[in-house]
Amino acid sequence: MDAEYQLDVEYLSSEKMKGYPFSEVVRVGNMLYLSGQLGMDDSRKIVPGGIAEETRQTMENIKSALKRHGSSLDHVVKVTVMLANMDEWAEMNKVYAGFFPKHFPARSAFGATGLALGARVEIECIAVLK
Numbered sequence: 625m626d627a628e629y630q631l632d633v634e635y636l637s638s639e640k641m642k643g644y645p646f647s648e649v650v651r652v653g654n655m656l657y658l659s660g661q662l663g664m665d666d667s668r669k670i671v672p673g674g675i676a677e678e679t680r681q682t683m684e685n686i687k688s689a690l691k692r693h694g695s696s697l698d699h700v701v702k703v704t705v706m707l708a709n710m711d712e713w714a715e716m717n718k719v720y721a722g723f724f725p726k727h728f729p730a731r732s733a734f735g736a737t738g739l740a741l742g743a744r745v746e747i748e749c750i751a752v753l754k
Contacts, residue, residue, distance in 0.1 A: 660748040675712040679719040705733040
């Protein structure tokens with residue numbers, strides 16, 4: 625690598641993520657790489673109500689994290705969705721789609737044998753700064 629090349633990287637977090645062993649967001653140039661978000665409320669507990677409510681809270685958490693770090697859902701270019709049960713894909717998808725009224729980012733979705741804290745869904749994304 626060229627000695628003059630310097631990557632502009634910033635590891636960002638917030639009070640909400642304090643105590644977790646990862647950055648909430650890593651900024652590389654004008655790109656934001658958001659760590660996987662769960663449907664946790666402010667008490668750090670997974671919200672009750674099934675996959676729809678958990679997906680809604682997860683997306684609200686993503687929306688808030690993006691806003692804190694200079695972006696928005698309108699600037700998301702790639703999403704990865706992990707589901708504990710792929711049978712819940714259609715119900716998750718209905719809620720998810722409502723958060724992207726202007727465009728749908730590229731997306732992958734896959735099943736997992738388990739997610740942190742017993743979550744049913746975890747979603748991560750890549751966004752461009754505003």
